[in-house]
Amino acid sequence: MSSENWLVKLRSQGYRLTDARRAVVETMAQSPRALTPADVHDLAKEQYPALGLVTVYRTLEKLEELHLVQRVHQEQGCNAYLAHADGHQHLLICESCKKAVYFEGDDLDDFFSDVGKKHNFTVKDHWLQLFGICEDCEKEK
Amino acid sequence: MSSENWLVKLRSQGYRLTDARRAVVETMAQSPRALTPADVHDLAKEQYPALGLVTVYRTLEKLEELHLVQRVHQEQGCNAYLAHADGHQHLLICESCKKAVYFEGDDLDDFFSDVGKKHNFTVKDHWLQLFGICEDCEKEK
DNA sequence: TCTATAATCGAAAACGATTTTCAACTAAAC
DNA sequence: GTTTAGTTGAAAATCGTTTTCGATTATAGA
Numbered sequence A, B: 001m002s003s004e005n006w007l008v009k010l011r012s013q014g015y016r017l018t019d020a021r022r023a024v025v026e027t028m029a030q031s032p033r034a035l036t037p038a039d040v041h042d043l044a045k046e047q048y049p050a051l052g053l054v055t056v057y058r059t060l061e062k063l064e065e066l067h068l069v070q071r072v073h074q075e076q077g078c079n080a081y082l083a084h085a086d087g088h089q090h091l092l093i094c095e096s097c098k099k100a101v102y103f104e105g106d107d108l109d110d111f112f113s114d115v116g117k118k119h120n121f122t123v124k125d126h127w128l129q130l131f132g133i134c135e136d137c138e139k140e141k
Numbered sequence C: 001t002c003t004a005t006a007a008t009c010g011a012a013a014a015c016g017a018t019t020t021t022c023a024a025c026t027a028a029a030c
Numbered sequence D: 001g002t003t004t005a006g007t008t009g010a011a012a013a014t015c016g017t018t019t020t021c022g023a024t025t026a027t028a029g030a
Helices: A003-012 A019-030 A037-045 A053-065 A108-118 A135-139 B003-012 B019-030 B037-045 B053-065 B108-118 B135-139
Strands: A069-074 A077-083 A090-094 A100-103 A121-134 B069-074 B077-083 B090-094 B100-103 B121-134
Touching: A003 A019, A003 A053, A019 A037, A019 A053, A019 A077, A037 A053, A037 A077, A053 A069, A053 A077, A069 A090, A069 A121, A090 B121, A108 A121, A108 B108, A108 B121, A121 A135, A121 B090, A121 B108, B003 B019, B003 B053, B019 B037, B019 B053, B019 B077, B037 B053, B037 B077, B053 B069, B053 B077, B069 B090, B069 B121, B108 B121, B121 B135
Parallel strands: A090 A121, B090 B121
Antiparallel strands: A069 A077, A090 A100, A121 B121, B069 B077, B090 B100
């Protein structure tokens, strides 16, 4: 989804469109990698130098509310954000460059609810992430 | 695994056995729920009232090193700890009471590496957790 | 059993990430 | 334009976690 659409969504929720927000939105919408608030700050400042880190936090919070970005959990920390996929998809992340790819896993739903039944749980949600090394990073070694 | 065995493992690594450590180890070894450092502190102080929070952090760090506990990531935070399962198992967690159960998922490995192949990633590791409501919590509603 | 010593302790200070406060600014409605 | 409420960045506050430090103590060796 293009950053234009993200801006429309923000606007339709009553949020104002400012240069600071545009910089954060465009940074997140185009990044193929999971970014921490500090990463976003660094990148978005190239487009809008006056940008404050606080505004990055505040904008990411709103984007998460609107399901435009999602938080990414990793061994090193759980504060990175990535553009959200359409529907319920799962993540495959490069441990080296943090590049992320989504994949479908619909076939797993039955297995998951079977696991729940066996332990007398009603399964509500699941979390699946694969970690690896992408082609580009593999080559660099 | 009993807390006695945990203490033996700690000892065999050259760590000393103190009352503070015993309190933390016994708390973690017997808890069916994922506990934050603050939770552990509260519970273990019943056994050893002089226990400091710092010691809880330091002991959890050692237990994680020895793979006796593992960190549990959840929506609300990523700082809870749980007794580790033998081998590579996955977690099913009750969103209400945090009770956790391990399950096997060996059958998934092929699927995961296929996903990797499709996207030209070498898959190194995966993370799978199910969230739901356990039988006891379901009854309470 | 006694002694020596390095590991461990808890309290306090330091730290880093995140959130809140606040006065100045500005997008958007009229 | 003017008005107004949402938004801003800087600074201060907060929270969880880590480090520092002098006192304590588990353990090994005498």
